[in-house]
Amino acid sequence: MTEKHPRKRAAFEPLAAPVAHDPAMRRPAATVAGGVLVLLRAAAGIVWGLTVAFELPPWVQAVAGAADGSGAEPTLTLSDLGLSAGVFFGILGVITVIQAVFGILLLRGSNVARVLVMLVSTVSIVSAFVGWWELGQEITVGTTLVTVSLDILVLLALSSRDAAAYARRNERR
Secondary structure (H helix, E strand, O other): OOOOOOOOOOOOOOOOOOOOOOOOOOOOHHHHHHHHHHHHHHHHHHHHHHHHHOOOOHHHHHHHHHHOOOOOOOOOOHHHHOOOHHHHHHHHHHHHHHHHHHHHHHHHOOHHHHHHHHHHHHHHHHHHHHHHHHHOOOOOOOOOHHHHHHHHHHHHHHOOHHHHHHHOOOOOO
């Protein structure tokens, strides 16, 4: 007696039909998620900058140490970076404004912003990996864990078919 095998499913998605020109297309959840995650990444950068510039209260240091499992206090300060507070906050402000602008552009459906954000997220993830692999840098809550996790989520959201279709909805084919 021969057994019937179930039909196997392909390990890849079939090619999708090109998206038709549709300026009235509704904003998909993936685009909203990607834009909000970029805005959250900007907010996380501000919080990180404040932890570097100012000494944290003891209870926050205890929570940060418990969250990354080390029990140690975060140690990065402005003197470690070799920057004055003005220069540090100036650089942080420019980066935050750029991220906020890109988050808003993503929500408005800019394909250029979508591609650039995915490229920057990829570079950020790769640089964190190289730092861990080659330089022995730890990936903890106090260092790059939050930004790497947000970058991964941004890549997942913005690389979806729905996000790409929304960003390219005004292109004529």
